[in-house]
Amino acid sequence: MSETQSIIAVRKGKSGVERTMNLLFLLCGLTAVVCVVFMTLYMVVAGGPIIAKVGFFDFVFGRTWNPENSQFGIFPMIVSSIAATGGAVLIALPCGVLVAVFLAKLAPDRIAAALRALIDLLAGIPSVVYGLLGAILLVPLIFNLQTALRLPTSGNLLAAMLILVIMILPTIISVSETAIRAVPKEYEDAALALGSTRLQSIFKVSIPAAKSGIVAGIVLGTGRAIGEAMAVIMVAGNAAIMPTLLGPVRLLTTSIPIEWAYSSGTHRDALYGIGLALFVMIMAINTIFRKTLKKGGAFDDG
Amino acid sequence: MTGEVSRQTVITVKKRRPLETLLYAVILVVSIGVVGLTAFLIVYILIQGIPAISVKFLTTAENPILKTVGIFPSIVNTLYMVLFTLLISVPLGVGGAIYLNEYAKNRRLVGAIEFATETLSGIPSILYGVFGYVFFCVLLRLNVSLIAGVLTLSIMVLPILMRTTQETLKAVPQSYREGALGMGATKWHLIRTILLPCSLKGILTGVILSIGRMVSESAALLLVAGGSAMYMPRGNLFEQMSHSGSTLSVELYRYAMSRGDNKTAFGIAAILIIIVIALNLLTRFLAGRLNR
């Protein structure tokens, strides 16, 4: 037993390489945190002053946006953003859930796989391409409607909504499908055994059980819709007025790139202010998202 | 006889359930509608766009005097942007995921990092644009430039890379870690020789998803990297990166919105769609199965 090795370290502590790598990985992990802190900080630093100057109430609830006259009311944009997003979600939700049911429960496996691939593709199409398609295909269609109703033809809220519907559909479909698939098969079997039909078991048992997942899909879709800028710019007409379904609208997101190039001074500050308002809205939605996800998690564990 | 009457039989004539049939029909119509629409849109873009694509279109810059269009500069800008963004974000994202999965013991720190990553993935690109402009272009004096675009994109794709890497790391069997540590391997050795090789596929998937995001991106880049792509790329890489320049997506926006040149816009759209399809097939190929 004379050849037995000692386990006492030649050098003290962990080796240098080990410690360096540990530190490096920690720094990588902290990058995300640092980015969020800096983003929050600089959104407030950049957007705060104009809101303080105009006054919170006049900025958020002011109805006139006229930078040349130093009128910075973003209420029409907030309402338009909410209208476009809300409308898009209202249309996309039933469609998305029905497609999710089809993919998860009714379609044969191979067909479902092919369709899923196509829908994945839909999610990857750049927003500017959607904008282009909307401007070329959708807006002219709505022109006909506007002409028939003797309204001036222009980009409009309806077009913005429909483009957003297509953009958030993949999200809602895939999240809902995952949620529906996660429902234990026994639930449905139990319903079938009690004599309900296939569809009854799906709509009365599976969908209610997948509710929290579907809600997560809605919130995720809402986040995506409210943050979309480029596709909407190309179809929405972009007048900063209170929204009507067939009239031009301007959302919070679209105001920034539209006026960016020719803004300076207070005007640019006001765009930062819009950015801050949007940032706050997105953060609120994300918080809701996290809460619903947690509830969903509780269900999955159970 | 009376017993016979009251007994239910399972071979009855199929009950008609009009509501049920209607619901089936609705599901089918909506599904076919969504899928048909997707297919139509993709085919439409390709049909409208492919005629605009020519060798000259791909290899020259726009010439306002000769009134010719060409997207070579934005192709080069896009490639540079993708390359440099990956150089920054891949080490950060993979490293961060490794930290979360292999090193972190402090739950609050893990919570903070995961919260931050989720938050980053929920922030819309236009806000990345505003932040990137205020922080990189103004505060760090990088001006509106490709390099400011690279830095902004690096933050945008960080959550994608972290999430995909973390998922693959989680899929590496715990027994590999035990085996290696049990033989006296240090953590870094374990990561280098086993964890990274095992999660290569997943990291590549993350890289491809990130490339997709960068190629699609327009709102943020319009603000931080600027619009014009009229000039041919400069010889000096550093000089090229410190000037403004548009990627393909931004260029599409510019042609469609400020020029109303839809033919060129569709040409670019077709190229983008082809890239998106290619990236999509690549991830599927990596996932080891063409059909899920």
Place this chain on the structure above:
Amino acid sequence: MKGNTEIQKLRTEDLHLYYGDVHALKGINMDVHSRCITALIGPSGCGKSTFLKTLNRMNDTIPSVKITGKVILDGEDVYGKNVDVTVLRKKVGMVFQSPNPFPMSIYDNIAYGPRVHGQKRRHELDEIVERSLTSAAIWDEVKDRLKKPALGLSGGQQQRLCIARCLATQPEILLMDEPTSALDPISTSKIEELIYDLKKEYSIVIVTHNMQQAARVSDYTAFFLLGELIEYDTTNAIFSSPKVQQTENYITGRFG
């Protein structure tokens, strides 16, 4: 205890282990003798695997674990200051419950340990690989396909490969955590033979919940129950005349 005539390799003194609030090991005092096979038996959850992992500090990777007491290996405290865990684990090798070859070639699996510890020369690696595989009685089966993936081997072969991989770092003690529980009877008997052969050169501690296995291969047997070491003696003594009633109950199959 009878072990005094043999050389003591490893000793634990008042070893306690806590998983958060759970007291998983309660004051274990135990000697492991050199070039003997020591079997740890007991119902599942009794702490025998946990105990095994304290011996080469594999519990270090679990954040909530707290350990008090001493593990003395050749006169040095395993939990003492300045211990190089990598050297400790080189000296105290471990074989796991289910075979865990790395997703690389057979050759690279065996060479993994030596490479960890700085061996780079091709010639010597070749030698180590052959020697280790021969000691683990698997050389003849794999010598023609050293470059093939290790995951292509059968379960029993994989486990012998893992033993070979462990031997390649030239350990002095082998810890085996139910090494045959995932294997078929034929592979199990091959591994048991191998373990019996290995005791000529190594001190072996093996966790098993198969009492016949403990009786067949080991020289000493320790019976654990609810985190306590109930009885520790030569295998003969434990199986023929246990001193504690609980041991007898367990061995005769009244619980567990």
